[in-house]
Amino acid sequence: MPKKSVAIMTYHRAYNYGAALQAYATVQYLKDAGFEPIIIDYCPNNILGYGTFRNLFNDVSNMNSAFPIRVAKAFLKSLGNRKRISTFDRFIDREMPLTNKRYFSCQELKDDLPEADIYCSGSDQVWNNYYTKKFDPSYFLAFAPSGSTCISIASSFGKSSFNEEDSAFINNQLSKYTYLSVRETSGIKLLREMGYSDVDLMLDPTLLVSPDTWSHFAKDTDEENYVLLYQLHGDSDTANCARAYAKQHGLKIKSIITMPYQTKPGCQNIIAPDVHEWVGLFKGANCVFTDSFHGTVFSLVFNKPVAVTLPSHFSTRITTLLNAVGANDLICSDVQEWSSRVRNIDFTDIQRELASLCAEKQALLRDRLSHIG
Secondary structure, eight states, rough: OOOOOOOEOTTTTTHHHHHHHHHHHHHHHHHHHTTTEEEEEEEOOTTTTOOOOOHHHGGGGGTOOOOOHHHHHHHHHHHHHHHHHHHHHHHHHOOOOOOOOEEEEEHHHTTTOOOSSEEOOOOOOOTOOTTSOOOOOOOOGTOOOOOEEESSSSSOOSSSSOOOOHHHHHHHHHEEEEEEEEESSHHHHHHHHOOOOEEOOOOGGEEEEEEEHHHHOOOSOOOOEEEEOOOOOOTHHHHHHHHHHHHHHHHHHEEEEEEGGGGOTTTTEEESOOOOHHHHHHHOOOOEEOOOOHHHHHHHHTTTEEEEOOOSSHHHHHHHHHHHHHHHGGGGHHHHHHHHHHHHHHHHHHHHHHHHHHHHHHHHHHHHHHHOO
16 A cells, blocks of 8 residues: 655744754654655745844844944844855755745745645744734635645644734634644644643644654764753853852853854864754763753653753643653752752663653554544
C-alpha cells in the first residue's frame, strides 16, 4: 500500500532554532509513522524580506527613533542578520523536504495547489495573530479544497483569549478539520468554548521523536567542562546566574547568540551556529542556563542539569513541561539555592517521567493518524 502524503504548513522559515527544529521533528515523526511528509514552502509577507535593511528601517520598533538613528540601527542589524539568515536557509533548503514551488499568498496556494492526501497545520504558533495583527488563513488550510482531510499537530494560538470577531474566524476555519491537537492547555480551553470537545493536548514535535534521533543529529563538540548559556529574553536573569555558577565551579561559559550586538561579556560567544552545532552544544555541556522552551527541551533530552530562568512573558510552555515531568525544582531564581536543590534531584526519575510522557503522546498521535484519511 502506498504511503499517504502529508503537506505541512508551519513557520519553517522563522529564522530561529525552535522553529527550525520543530519543523524538522514534525517531518521525522511523520516519516517514522509511515507517511510521506512535505513542507509547503510558504513565505508570507511577515517573513518575506526578513532582516533586510528596508524591513528593519520600517519596523514598528524603530519608528520612534530619529532618522539618522533609524538608518544606523537598520544598517547594523541587517549586516548582523546575514549570518543568521544564511545559517537557517542552508539547513532548511538542504535538510527539509520542501515543495518545488515557493508560495507567497493563500491565493497562490489555491491556484496551484500542492497535492497531498492530508493537509496539516502545525506545529508552532501558526494560529497566533499577536505579531501579524490579523490571521493568515493559509495556516488554517483555507486553500485546501472542500472535502480535503485537514489535521492539526501541536498547533498553538500563542494566547489564551480572542475577541468575538477573531473567535468567529477561528471557529469557521477549524470546522473543516478532521483531527485537532494543540500545544497548550489554554488552546484546549479555547476550542472547548467553541464547541470542539475532541481535541488532544500534544507535545512539541521535538519531543515526539526519540532522543537517539537528536543524539545522531547533534554535531559533537571536542570541548568539555563548559556551562552553556542560551538566553532569548532580555528580562530574565539567565546570564547573571550562569556567570555566578561558572565562577563558583571554575568553568567557562559558551553563549549562543544570533546577532553580534547580543555579545555577552565573560563568555565565548557563538554567533548563529549551524543547527546541528546548536543541538551539539546542549549535548556536550556540563550544565545549561536558559530561559528558552527549546533550550529546556534539549537539556532534558540530553539529561543535563538545567537552570531554567522564567521570562516575564511566554513562560507557560516551560512551566507546563517541567510540571509534567516533575522537574519544577529546575526553575532558578537564585544560583546558590538552585545548586543546593540540583544536588538532591534524581535525574533518573525525571528521565523516566519524560520518556513515559513522550511515549504516551507518540502513541496517541500515531493511533489518531491511523484512523485518518
